[in-house]
Amino acid sequence: MSKSIRHRLSQHHGFASSSLIAVSLVATGILLLVASMASAQQKKSPPPPPPAKFGDPLPGLTGDQLAAFNDGLGEFSDDETPSSGLGPIFNRDSCIACHSAPAVGGSSDIFVTRFGRGTHGSFDPLTALGGSLLQERAIVPSGLEHVPPQANIVAHRQSTPLYGLGLIEAISDATILRGVRTGRNDGVKGRAAIVTDIASGKNLVGRFGWKAQQATLLSFAGDAYVNEMGITNRLFPVENAPDGNLALLKKLDHVADPEDKFDQVTGKFGIDKLADFMRYLAPPPPLPPNASNIFGAKLFLDVGCASCHTPMMMTGKNSVAALNWQRVMLYSDLLLHDMGQLADGIGQADAHGNEMKTAPLWGLRASGPYLHDGRAKTVGDAIEGHDGEAKSSREKYNRLRHDQQKLMAEFLMSI
Numbered sequence: 001m002s003k004s005i006r007h008r009l010s011q012h013h014g015f016a017s018s019s020l021i022a023v024s025l026v027a028t029g030i031l032l033l034v035a036s037m038a039s040a041q042q043k044k045s046p047p048p049p050p051p052a053k054f055g056d057p058l059p060g061l062t063g064d065q066l067a068a069f070n071d072g073l074g075e076f077s078d079d080e081t082p083s084s085g086l087g088p089i090f091n092r093d094s095c096i097a098c099h100s101a102p103a104v105g106g107s108s109d110i111f112v113t114r115f116g117r118g119t120h121g122s123f124d125p126l127t128a129l130g131g132s133l134l135q136e137r138a139i140v141p142s143g144l145e146h147v148p149p150q151a152n153i154v155a156h157r158q159s160t161p162l163y164g165l166g167l168i169e170a171i172s173d174a175t176i177l178r179g180v181r182t183g184r185n186d187g188v189k190g191r192a193a194i195v196t197d198i199a200s201g202k203n204l205v206g207r208f209g210w211k212a213q214q215a216t217l218l219s220f221a222g223d224a225y226v227n228e229m230g231i232t233n234r235l236f237p238v239e240n241a242p243d244g245n246l247a248l249l250k251k252l253d254h255v256a257d258p259e260d261k262f263d264q265v266t267g268k269f270g271i272d273k274l275a276d277f278m279r280y281l282a283p284p285p286p287l288p289p290n291a292s293n294i295f296g297a298k299l300f301l302d303v304g305c306a307s308c309h310t311p312m313m314m315t316g317k318n319s320v321a322a323l324n325w326q327r328v329m330l331y332s333d334l335l336l337h338d339m340g341q342l343a344d345g346i347g348q349a350d351a352h353g354n355e356m357k358t359a360p361l362w363g364l365r366a367s368g369p370y371l372h373d374g375r376a377k378t379v380g381d382a383i384e385g386h387d388g389e390a391k392s393s394r395e396k397y398n399r400l401r402h403d404q405q406k407l408m409a410e411f412l413m414s415i
């Protein structure tokens, strides 16, 4: 199917026929892989260029874009210190401290803690007591934060990999909204998170973070800079007070805000550079195709995983050629789903306590353990954790034979 035909198809029919489209997309992806294998075997044609590795820039960037990627990589890897604005309370001193495995921009075994108070379905982030994110370090011991006794919900969240996020950012809101399904009988619904994007001031479809709490990489960069590292910036100019204690903050905070520095040479702030780095970071490389993966892919579709884990979306028109009308093999609808027992109880941005964003599955072989709190060692364990809207899919998976479950896991480890 050509790009333009697929585009027209999705324009006219929306995603009402999403499972049909999902089947054909997975089939198209696999056919493309098989075709590229076959053509590589014919001695006459030159071998295809090797795919970008974890941590590489997107293929096809211009010289200027590559320079921006590298400049951003420097910012991303830079250790901040108290004199450059780190803290007073923070989680780590660089982005790369939590986003490094299996290469720069990846995940890590570092978890962050969120807390709050849930009562009768409503959630109070206990902002006045320093919630909902706990900063577990401080530049001096007297600043250390604690989970307050008022909190009755405490949740741990894994650091997520950042590969391919520029492609995800380049998917239009309309494309994501077309994935919202109504009137299906498998219990799967899905809801787009509508968030106010601090960088643009617009209401946009959130797509980043476990709760789809941010819509753009620039806003996420500003948010992470202040909340994970204590670096105030033009989007988030206010420091977090330890346990919400403003007097203590005043005592500990000696660097003038905003702390994010302007670079005269590039005309950019740190947050702009961080966004450039993430925007130009290549997606996770799939493994070379393997014939039995076709059967695993079919099982994935048969048991309804693709109702939420949409194999592919297209980016829209984009001024960056490498992001313009590109296939994104993300395996997510980027929507919030009621996940029942699995959800973390934290209300954040547009997401309620019982909702989580469908986690993209690309690069899965390098991002374990799985689920927001890392409770699952294997893909099989992750599926067992699925509840709520995903209950019927989990039950269908459980009815597969052991060898079929194995084929599906192998497929998932290859994407």
Ligand code: HEC
Binding pocket: 091, 092, 093, 094, 095, 096, 097, 098, 099, 110, 111, 112, 157, 158, 159, 160, 161, 162, 165, 207, 208, 209, 210, 211, 217, 220, 221, 224, 225, 228, 229, 274, 278
């Ligand atoms: C203390 C560890 C830690 C540090 C430091 C950190 N992050 Fe993260 N990052 C996380 C965690 C945990 C998540 C998942 C957050 C969530 O959704 O609750 C995350 C998620 C993200 C996401 C969303 C990814 C997605 O797939 O949706 C982006 C973007 C991001 N971080 C960028 C950054 C940048 C830029 C920096 C540096 C300014 C940074 N992070 C520093 C732990 C960290």
Ligand code: HEC
Binding pocket: 188, 189, 303, 304, 305, 306, 307, 308, 309, 337, 339, 342, 343, 344, 356, 357, 358, 359, 360, 361, 364, 367, 369, 370, 371, 372, 373, 379, 382, 383, 386, 389, 390, 393, 394, 397
């Ligand atoms: C109703 C939507 C829905 C369905 C159906 C669904 N998932 Fe998920 N999946 C999610 C959500 C939401 C998450 C993130 C949940 C969390 O961590 O709290 C997730 C997470 C995952 C993860 C962990 C990813 C990571 O990075 O930690 C895996 C693996 C996974 N799903 C595989 C599957 C498979 C295989 C199926 C089919 C048997 C399936 N899912 C069906 C919504 C769904």
